[in-house]
Amino acid sequence: xxxTQSPIVSETDETLVGRIAQSDTLAFDEIxxxxxxxxxxxxxxxxxxxxxxAQDLLQExxxxxxxxxxxxxxxxxxxxxxxxxxxxxxxxxxRANKKFGGSVTDHSGSDTLKEYPAWDDQxxxxxxxxxxxxELVGIDxxxxxxxxxxxxxxxxxxxxxxxxxxxxxxxxSRLFHTTRYLSGRLRDYKEI
Amino acid sequence: MSxxxxxxxxxxxxxxxxxxxxxNWTDTDKxxxxxxxxxxxxxxxxxxxxxxxxxxxxxxTHPETKPLPHIRVNAIRHMKRKxxxxxxxxxxxxxxxxxxxxxxxxxxxxxxxxxxxxxxxHKGVVRTEGISASKWISYRxxxxxxxxxxxxxxxxxxIGRNVLEDSLLFRSLMQSDxxxxxxxxxxxxxxxx
Ligand SMILES: [Zn+2]
Numbered sequence: 001x002x003x004t005q006s007p008i009v010s011e012t013d014e015t016l017v018g019r020i021a022q023s024d025t026l027a028f029d030e031i032x033x034x035x036x037x038x039x040x041x042x043x044x045x046x047x048x049x050x051x052x053x054a055q056d057l058l059q060e061x062x063x064x065x066x067x068x069x070x071x072x073x074x075x076x077x078x079x080x081x082x083x084x085x086x087x088x089x090x091x092x093x094x095r096a097n098k099k100f101g102g103s104v105t106d107h108s109g110s111d112t113l114k115e116y117p118a119w120d121d122q123x124x125x126x127x128x129x130x131x132x133x134x135e136l137v138g139i140d141x142x143x144x145x146x147x148x149x150x151x152x153x154x155x156x157x158x159x160x161x162x163x164x165x166x167x168x169x170x171x172x173s174r175l176f177h178t179t180r181y182l183s184g185r186l187r188d189y190k191e192i
Numbered sequence: 193m194s195x196x197x198x199x200x201x202x203x204x205x206x207x208x209x210x211x212x213x214x215x216n217w218t219d220t221d222k223x224x225x226x227x228x229x230x231x232x233x234x235x236x237x238x239x240x241x242x243x244x245x246x247x248x249x250x251x252x253t254h255p256e257t258k259p260l261p262h263i264r265v266n267a268i269r270h271m272k273r274k275x276x277x278x279x280x281x282x283x284x285x286x287x288x289x290x291x292x293x294x295x296x297x298x299x300x301x302x303x304x305x306x307x308x309x310x311x312x313x314h315k316g317v318v319r320t321e322g323i324s325a326s327k328w329i330s331y332r333x334x335x336x337x338x339x340x341x342x343x344x345x346x347x348x349x350x351i352g353r354n355v356l357e358d359s360l361l362f363r364s365l366m367q368s369d370x371x372x373x374x375x376x377x378x379x380x381x382x383x384x385x
Contacts, residue, residue, distance in 0.1 A: 150210075
């Protein structure tokens with residue numbers, strides 16, 4: 001009577017993906033509950049706020065998760081594996097549609113920060129996000145992905161290098177320049 | 193010298209704040225970062241920016257959109273279809289990559305079996321005997337006709353008729369490629385009947 005919670009909630013992601021490979025719908029439901037919102041926001045922000053495309057990519061990720069669950073190796077981390085699928089789906093979308101593929105005027109490599117005013121304590125979230133979307137679309141998609149994987153998804157540099165299949169040094173450098181660039185641009189977010 | 197040292201410290205601190213979150217810093221890391229931030233406005237600003245980004249980008253506290261309900265439903269439906277893909281269909285999928293649910297594969301095999309049976313029944317082939325009774329009768333009739341139209345065979349003996357029937361049968365078997373039947377006849381002939 002006291003324990004009404006399903007034990008599936010306490011299962012690790014790695015155990016659940018093994019059960020998804022055996023077509024266990026409850027395990028899929030639990031993974032969906034844990035990751036669908038995060039995946040959708042990753043797509044949404046990668047695609048400059050294109051919601052319908054973000055929903056389509058979430059659907060495609062779910063199908064690939066079900067189809068490829070048997071290929072997941074137990075010694076790996078599930079979230080890294082899942083976001084590798086998501087990142088590759090984004091790259092395919094960028095290849096098919098140049099609109100999302102980063103701007104030719106990508107200034108994120110240059111360090112434009114000259115002074116360091118404090119961030120406002122009361123941040124207007126909606127205005128900030130509108131400005132962030134505008135800035136994100138303007139930068140290279142690989143830098144955009146590094147930025148979101150690190151600060152939205154809290155993946156480590158090593159995990160991001162696995163997801164993006166590139167050296168840790170490259171990830172570190174992309175992250176450093178993007179963070180410096182965006183913080184320089186967004187401190188004035190109220191005026192944008 | 194002091195500028196160089198400051199730059200080295202910046203690189204070290206920036207590495208730490210970019211690579212890991214605050215929860216993963218050791219006590220030594222925390223001391224080192226705190227000492228450096230007192231003197232470095234650049235690193236202070238970077239750390240503050242990261243904290244703003246992490247806070248504002250959190251999809252749980254600041255959702256900008258939410259998954260459409262049909263996505264989950266479609267995925268579960270896809271999973272159930274995949275689950276039905278077992279048994280004979282599973283073998284088909286492993287061998288040829290055909291994704292056919294088991295019940296569909298079973299129905300297809302049943303229709304194929306029934307069709308072959310009907311075709312064989314129509315042809316009158318009885319596999320256990322090697323040759324059908326209707327064909328045997330037809331060869332016998334051909335033999336009789338040949339006998340009736342050929343005067344020198346008119347009074348031939350029963351053995352003669354049998355030889356003629358056998359030769360017609362033999363030719364037919366050769367055409368049909370019933371080699372095992374020919375071997376059977378050979379063995380019968382060899383036994384001196
Ligand atoms: Zn510094």
